[in-house]
Amino acid sequence: MSEAGGPLVVLVGPMGVGKSTVGELLAARLNVPYRDTDADIVEAEGRPIAEIFVDEGEAHFRELERQAVRAALAAHPGVLALGGGAVMDDGTRAALAGLPVVYLSMKVTEAIKRVGLNTARPLLAVNPRQQWKQLMESRRHLYTEVAHAVVETDDRTPEEVAQAVLDAL
Ligand code: S3P
Numbered sequence: 001m002s003e004a005g006g007p008l009v010v011l012v013g014p015m016g017v018g019k020s021t022v023g024e025l026l027a028a029r030l031n032v033p034y035r036d037t038d039a040d041i042v043e044a045e046g047r048p049i050a051e052i053f054v055d056e057g058e059a060h061f062r063e064l065e066r067q068a069v070r071a072a073l074a075a076h077p078g079v080l081a082l083g084g085g086a087v088m089d090d091g092t093r094a095a096l097a098g099l100p101v102v103y104l105s106m107k108v109t110e111a112i113k114r115v116g117l118n119t120a121r122p123l124l125a126v127n128p129r130q131q132w133k134q135l136m137e138s139r140r141h142l143y144t145e146v147a148h149a150v151v152e153t154d155d156r157t158p159e160e161v162a163q164a165v166l167d168a169l
Helices: 018-031 039-046 048-057 057-075 090-095 108-115 128-146 157-167
Strands: 007-014 033-035 079-081 102-106 149-152
Touching: 007 018, 007 033, 018 033, 018 079, 018 102, 018 157, 033 039, 039 048, 039 057, 039 079, 048 057, 057 090, 057 157, 102 128, 102 157
Parallel strands: 007 079, 007 102, 033 079, 102 149
Antiparallel strands: none
8 A cells, every 4th residue: 555654545636525534534544643745834923824825925835835744654654644735736746756645536516515615725726616617627637647546525524425435545
């Protein structure tokens, strides 16, 4: 499943797809720790992600994220979830090569249903319906590029998704 010392599974996919919920379930099933690079960044920076976006911009956040992903890949032996936009960075995608990466996917309509249009997430601040569509369409091929397996999440419970991830590994 993984190289010595690295994660057993890395979850990627759009925000709201359930990476944390499914990741925690998987970690419990596999009896390994769960880690999430968004949380690592918030802890290291001592402020929320939305604030990093506003104060220093998305490019700076992607740099912090690349470092957080590299550090977690080197040291985290369990289940690792990445932020929804991590795959946009070339260096982050390169770091994922050959690892057990699973792309949790969903339709745009499902994303809007799950997260809603009224959200504090920085990338959905303006015209959220259009932003959702644009974000998901522009990133789908990047998730597919890094993924070892794709697991559809529409019409599935988190437990069913976790089982599908285990089956796909
Ligand atoms: C982002 C997704 C977020 C977080 C940041 C940017 C994105 O992570 O990293 O707000 O670009 O899609 P989640 O997918 O965990 O919400």
